[in-house]
Amino acid sequence: METLPGLSRGILPEIAEHPEKVIQFGGGNFMRAFVDWQLQKMNDQGLFGGSAVLVQANSPRTDPNFAKQDHLFTVLLSGIENGEVVDRAEIVSSIRRSVNPYQDYAEYLALADNDRLSFIVSNTTEAGIVYRSEERPEERAPSGFPAKLTALLHRRYMLGKPGFTVIPCELIDRNGERLLEIVNKHADDWNLGKAFTSWLNTQNTFCCSMVDRIVPGFPHGREQELAARFGYADKLAVTAEPYMLWVIEGPESLQDQLPLARAGLNVIFTPDMTPYRERKVHLLNGPHTAMVPLGLLAGLETVEDVMKDEDFYAFIRLLIEQELIPMLPLPLDELEPYAQSVLERFRNPSIRHELRSISLNSISKFKARLLPILLRFARERGELPPRITSAFAALLYSYRGDKIPPQDEASVTAIFDRAWSDPNRFVTDILSETSLWGVDLNKVPELATRLESHIRELESSGPRTLLHQLV
Ligand SMILES: NC(=O)c1ccc[n+]([C@@H]2O[C@H](COP(=O)([O-])OP(=O)(O)OC[C@H]3O[C@@H](n4cnc5c(N)ncnc54)[C@H](O)[C@@H]3O)[C@@H](O)[C@H]2O)c1
């Protein structure tokens, strides 16, 4: 492998250069294999003719591999597509350059000056679209993503330029509206004035969107094999399943400016994405988030391990059939085939989807993906959903940090550290944390008692014993 060059424009035949049209916050695995890959598809067909500028959303350090590889990377699509086994490697060249607001704030703000930049996309995880009050920035970049966006939009407004179309990809309910709401709060906090907020709310389009593609990320362990296959080493390679769906709630005219569907991509522009979102977040992401703490505590490593394990497979199937599907307000003929496809996608042997990677920011994920169903179930049935409750107990237990180091925001792990300092009060203390759950969960009848009992069981007998009572 040492003899093979790294991926760069130098080793490739000519790559088309396109003007910058898109600002993207975040250059993580998902963004590269989803948004950038789709920009590439449109460009390859001569339908868009635009590239993206990558903005580092939360870190003073930009991955040096972007610059080393001239912002090129390979997307490896593996799995079943239209009944056929596919294993394709596609080079994506749609990111043109990166800007790090922490290193060069002026360069970041200057993005507002370019009229051609008219789209903003983001994927900063569920932890990125949150409101945290902060000072109006002067010379330095604000820390939160919405605050950075506010500063950029304000500059755009001051220059008298047209607004942007903003399409967030974070798996948060009504992500576009939520982001706009937070930008408005920063604008208020910073006294940016009524004229600005009026421009913000009328001259910019914040679309809600829902994304669906399983993107396990870097093909760890396959570096040598892939370098030999490609003829170059790629530190930014990303594996993904062939399936993709992007549902965008926005004006009809958006289809002309962003001809994703015309490029043959599975993109739906709709006036109401709610049913698509509910189906996906609860039937696909929900089971992911449920399997992570139990699976990791049981020593499993990947989604495929979970699906091959008889106990876990039964747990996931029953979770979907008995607790998730009955709580979703969609016809069964829309839910059941999707649930079936999810089980098949989870079993895709070509992609190694690490439970650890899904575990990132698990608390906000639980809140978005499973908690609404738990609350709905408790309200409608007058009882608790046993599998969601067990997964919740395993999640809280895993955040004690002695068996699995939690990967979450420092502010979240600090709350857990404090609560775990008194194990006897842990459950009631943590359930009362409205900053984590949005509500005081001690108000849900029987929940604290049930979680305490599951946690005791996890501690004394481990996750399998708990699972055996549920399958
Ligand atoms: N991987 C998938 O299968 C997949 C599929 C659909 C949606 N998603 C979405 O992608 C997210 C995970 O992204 P990934 O798989 O690319 O992981 P990743 O770790 O490769 O990327 C995460 C990105 O989020 C940024 N980020 C993390 N915390 C942030 C914060 N507090 N503020 C601002 N930016 C922050 C990071 O800088 C990075 O760019 C999920 O939370 C979900 O919203 C992922």
Ligand SMILES: O=P(O)(O)OC[C@@H](O)[C@@H](O)[C@H](O)[C@H](O)CO
């Ligand atoms: O990407 P995350 O970390 O928010 O969540 C992990 C998975 O649930 C998620 O990535 C799914 O694979 C994806 O949402 C499928 O479209």
